[in-house]
Amino acid sequence: MMQSGPGMGQQLPQQYQQPPSQQPYVMMQPQLQAQPAVWSQSAQPPQQPANADKVRTLWIGDLQYWMDENYLYTCFGQTGEVTSLKVIRNKQTSQSEGYGFIEFNSRATTERMLQTYNGAIMPNGGQSYRLNWATFSAGERSSRQDDGPDHAIFVGDLAIDVTDYLLQETFRARYNSVKGAKVVIDRLTGRSKGYGFVRFADESEQMRAMTEMQGVLCSTRPMRIGPATNKNPAATTQ
């Protein structure tokens, strides 16, 4: 039942266990002595480095409307490390907005969950998890893991079974600078909309792929490549 890792120097006795269905939100967190809470709404400059050891919540998107808290608990609750989860709903229609939040008992757990589940196939079989770190205020959400600007291309004519991973690997086999790929998912059906995006770190590889990958087979259909509108407003991060 209770795991204790002797290898890790964890000194926080986390022995409180509670059913997640009773309390929808558990905001109580043991405050670490070594690190004061810096994310209160005091006069903090927005130039805060995003170390954020206290972030234990994942954002999950591309949820279908029937995917409620019970479904998410089926997905994540078996680990016994979920402290709270919630699906955001429209207040008028009480319909799911297609995203939610999952909070775990530690940052290490959260990180492990992100790497384990992100991109994996969801139990319904039709789509893969879309997970990311949750942000607690608008402003940090645009920062992605990257070490430079990304150059994206539009990829259409995708077969419906093409996943992020397959699309990514199809390009990564020929281009080293592929940073990621995303297949756009229809929230109503949870299935692919038939197009997606591939991001490159190297602009020259992006240019090459625009012509070289034109008509190349991905799964069962030849791809149609086009330019992608850049949604990143020229982040000049040095």
Add this chain to the structure above:
DNA sequence: CATGAGCGT
């Protein structure tokens, strides 16, 4: 044919 991305009491 088509252009993603959505952050809460």
